Amino acid sequence: MEKIVGNTPELSKAISVRLFGLFEVRRNGASLSAGMGGCKPRHILEILLLNLGSPVSKSRIIDILWGSSAGGGTVATLESYVSGIRRAIQPGNTKNGPLRTANGGYLLDPELVDLDLSKFRQLVRNASHASPEEAYPLLAEALELSADPLLGSELAADWADEARTRHLAERVAAQIHAAETAALLNRPTESVRLARAAVASDPLNERAWTVLVTAYELAGLPAEGLSAYARCRRIFDRDLGCAPGPALQAAHLRLLRQRAEADVELSEVMAALLYLGETLSGRRQPSGFAAEAGLTREHAGRILDSFLQRARTAV
Numbered sequence: 001m002e003k004i005v006g007n008t009p010e011l012s013k014a015i016s017v018r019l020f021g022l023f024e025v026r027r028n029g030a031s032l033s034a035g036m037g038g039c040k041p042r043h044i045l046e047i048l049l050l051n052l053g054s055p056v057s058k059s060r061i062i063d064i065l066w067g068s069s070a071g072g073g074t075v076a077t078l079e080s081y082v083s084g085i086r087r088a089i090q091p092g093n094t095k096n097g098p099l100r101t102a103n104g105g106y107l108l109d110p111e112l113v114d115l116d117l118s119k120f121r122q123l124v125r126n127a128s129h130a131s132p133e134e135a136y137p138l139l140a141e142a143l144e145l146s147a148d149p150l151l152g153s154e155l156a157a158d159w160a161d162e163a164r165t166r167h168l169a170e171r172v173a174a175q176i177h178a179a180e181t182a183a184l185l186n187r188p189t190e191s192v193r194l195a196r197a198a199v200a201s202d203p204l205n206e207r208a209w210t211v212l213v214t215a216y217e218l219a220g221l222p223a224e225g226l227s228a229y230a231r232c233r234r235i236f237d238r239d240l241g242c243a244p245g246p247a248l249q250a251a252h253l254r255l256l257r258q259r260a261e262a263d264v265e266l267s268e269v270m271a272a273l274l275y276l277g278e279t280l281s282g283r284r285q286p287s288g289f290a291a292e293a294g295l296t297r298e299h300a301g302r303i304l305d306s307f308l309q310r311a312r313t314a315v
Contacts, residue, residue, distance in 0.1 A: 013098075013111075013112055014089075014097060014098050015098055015112070015114070016114035019049060019115065019116055019150055020117070022153050023151070032089060036084075037081070040065065041084055041085050043065055044065070044085065046160075047159070048106055049113070049115055049117070052108050052113060052117075052118060053107070053110040056106060056107070057105035058079075058104060058106075059104075059105075061078060061106075082106060086099050097112065098113050116146075117146075119145060120146045120170075120174075123145070124139065124174050124177075126138050127139045127177065127181075132184045133185065136181045136185060139174055139181065140178065142174055143175065143194075146167075146171055149164060168202070169202075175195070175197050175208070176205070176211055178194045179192075179212075179215060183211070183214060183218055188216075188220075191211065191214075191215035195215050196212060198211070199212055199228075203239075204235070204236070204240065206232075206236075209248055212225075213225045213229050213248060213251045213255065216228060217251060217255055217258065223259065225251070225255040226256070229244070229251070229252045232248065272301075
C-alpha cells in the first residue's frame with residue numbers, strides 16, 4: 001500500500017510517530033503512547049527518533065538521560081526499558097520490527113517508521129528541487145506540519161532544547177524559502193507574512209530581513225519597508241555591531257526612491273542629496289536617480305537649503 005508525501009509515493013510504515021506538539025505513537029490507527037511505560041521509555045524512543053536511521057550507543061543514551069547519576073545497574077535498566085518499547089511498538093516481532101540492536105546500541109529503521117520530522121525534511125528537500133509553482137505548496141505543507149513545537153512533551157529537557165534549536169534553524173530556512181518563492185509568484189502579502197514569521201524567530205537573520213523589505217517593496221508599501229529596515233539596522237547595530245549588508249542596503253535605497261517618487265518635494269530632496277553625494281565623492285557624472293533629475297550643483301544646493309529652512313520653521 002502506498003501513500004503520497006509531497007507528491008512522492010511512500011510505502012506504508014509499521015508505526016507512525018508525532019514529535020511536533022505532544023508525543024504520539026500509532027500503529028494501525030491505534031495510539032500506543034499510553035503503553036510506553038512512563039517518561040524514560042518515551043525519552044529513549046524520542047532520542048532514537050531524532051537519530052532515525054542512525055545507531056545510538058547505549059553509553060550515549062545513558063549520558064543524555066542519566067548523566068552523572070548513572071550507576072552500575074543503569075545499562076540493565078536501559079535494556080529493560082528498550083524491551084518494553086519493543087513489546088509496545090512491535091509485538092511478536094522483536095528482532096525484525098522498527099527497533100533494532102546495532103553496534104552496541106539501538107537503531108530505528110526509517111523504512112518502518114513514519115515520522116513527522118522526517119516528512120517535514122523531505123518536503124523541504126523536494127521543494128528545493130522544484131519549480132516555484134511546485135515548491136510553494138510543498139513548503140506550505142512543511143510549515144503547517146511543523147506549526148507546533150518540536151518535542152512539545154519535553155519542554156524541560158536540555159537535550160530536547162538542543163533539538164528544538166537545530167530544528168528552528170531548519171524551519172526559519174523553510175520560511176525564508178517560502179517567502180522568496182511567494183515573491184517570485186507575485187504573492188507579496190504571503191511573502192510579507194512568511195518573512196515576518198522568519199524575522200520573529202531569528203531577528204539576526206539578514207536573509208529574512210532582506211526578503212521582508214523586498215516583499216514590502218513588491219507590495220508597494222515603501223513606508224512599511226523603510227520601517228522594517230530601520231528595525232533591522234537597530235538590531236544589527238545593538239547585537240552584532242555592524243550594518244546590514246549590500247543586498248539589504250540596495251533594497252533600502254529602492255524603497256527610498258519608491259517613497260520619493262510618490263512625493264514630489266521628497267523626490268527633489270532625494271535627488272539633490274544623491275547628486276551632491278556623488279559629486280562630492282569624486283564621481284564626475286551623477287548616475288541613476290540623481291542623473292534623471294538633471295540637476296546642477298547650484299540647483300541641488302537651493303533645494304536642500306529651502307527644505308532645511310522649512311524644516312527649521314516647522315520645528
